[in-house]
Amino acid sequence: MKRLLKSMLIAVAMVVFASSFASARDQIRIVGSSTVYPFASYVAEEFGTTTKYPTPVIESTGSGGGHKLTWAGDGIDTPDITNSSRRIKVSEFKRAMENGVDGIIEVVFGYDGIVLANNEKAERLKLSREDILLAVAAEVPKNGKLVKNPYEYWDEINSDLPHNKILIYGPPTSSGTRDALKELVMEAASEEIPAYGGEYTKIRQDGAYVPAGENDNLIVQRLTKDPDAIGIFGYSFLEENQGRIQGAIIEGYEPKPEYISSGKYPVSRSLYFYVKKDHIGKVPGIDAYVDLFLSEKMIGEYGYLKNIGLIPLPKEKREEVRKNWENRKELQLSDLK
Structure with a gap:
């Protein structure tokens, strides 16, 4: 009986060990924003080449998709970092806490502009x-x-725009x-139009606006083939495709x-990324990856990421961000209100 009990205990221990081994990993997992993806990918490749750690795995899931995956729990089977082209929402932060996430570190690393672009050979739009x-x-x-949107051509909205x-x-x-887009364009503009009664963010679904997925390069390809089409994406994609597409002038700029x-x-x-604090030390290299990302050679005034479209933070802000990271400063719910 004792021998049987001992055998059972050994078997259980082996299962636990195997499970723990299977769940452990040595590769950083990152999800989130398609806008941040090119910057994170550049850092990840440099990280994999210049350090002892393997290149992180990065998935372009969109900011919302990244927050959903990352804050599903604190286990090693969930992502370590989520990229985001907006700040985390209160609801997402609360969900993370409810799901046992033990600390979130917020990192803002640069600026970006939302671009409305069209084919370089088409007429450049000047929009409000x-x-x-x-x-x-x-x-x-x-x-x-308010009525269903009847506009089919740009000059129906503004006679100064092309047909x-x-x-x-x-x-x-x-x-x-x-x-x-909803916050900076739709909400801001609708507040100035009494008929909307405040902030309006409902996007039309009649074919004039086409949700194009999380691969912004596919949007660029469509613009090069259709001179009438407009694409909406981050500034870095405009920077990467100079000579093929052009950005609209918005309110004079x-x-x-x-x-x-x-x-x-x-x-x-x-632009942001969020680090799951409890994963630092559990997944090798997270601290080194963030250190590299926040280095001057990456996000500085003459950094590599500027060459692919990042707008650097002011020097004082970069120093503040690094200090917060060095101190592993956790994001608090009160910071979001």
Whole structure:
């Protein structure tokens, strides 16, 4: 009987050990924003080449999709870092806490502008945020009331715009770029139009706005083939495709780094990634990866990421971000309110 009990205990121990071994991993797992993806991928490749650690696995799931995956729990089977082209929402933070996530570290690493781009050979658009709202909204004001959006051509919205069919390839619901479009364009413009009664963010679903997935390079390919089409994505994709596409002028400002970082370009935003604090030390290399990401050679004024479209933070802000990371400063719910 004792021998049988001992054998059973050994078997249980082996199962536990095997389970623990299977769940352990030596490769950082990152999910999230398609906008942040090119920057994180560059850092990941450099990290895999120059350190003893393997190259992190990065998936472009959209900001919303990344937050959903990452904050599902604190186990080693969940992602370590989520990239985000917007700040984490209160609801996402609360869900993380409810699911046992033991500490979140917020890192803001640069700026980005949302670009409305078209084919380089087409007429360059000069738009207001109201023009964009009326092109993408599900409903528009008519005689003081909201009606289903009837606009098919840009010059129906504004006679100064070309007689081009409204066809916009934009981010899907999982994307932080879509959240930013709603906040920075639709909400801001609708507040100035009494018929909307405040913030309006419902996007039309009649084919004029086409959710184009999380691969922004596919949107660029469509713009090069269709001179009437408009694409919505982060500034880095415009930077990477100079000579093929051009960014619309919005309220008098081109999507240029100096206007994005100063806030003059009206559709600019901060870029983030979020680190699961409890995974630091459990998955090798997380601290070293973040150290590299936040180094001057990556996010500095002459850093590598600037060459692929990142708008650097001011020097003082970069130093503050590094200090918060060095101190492993945790994000608090009160920071989001």
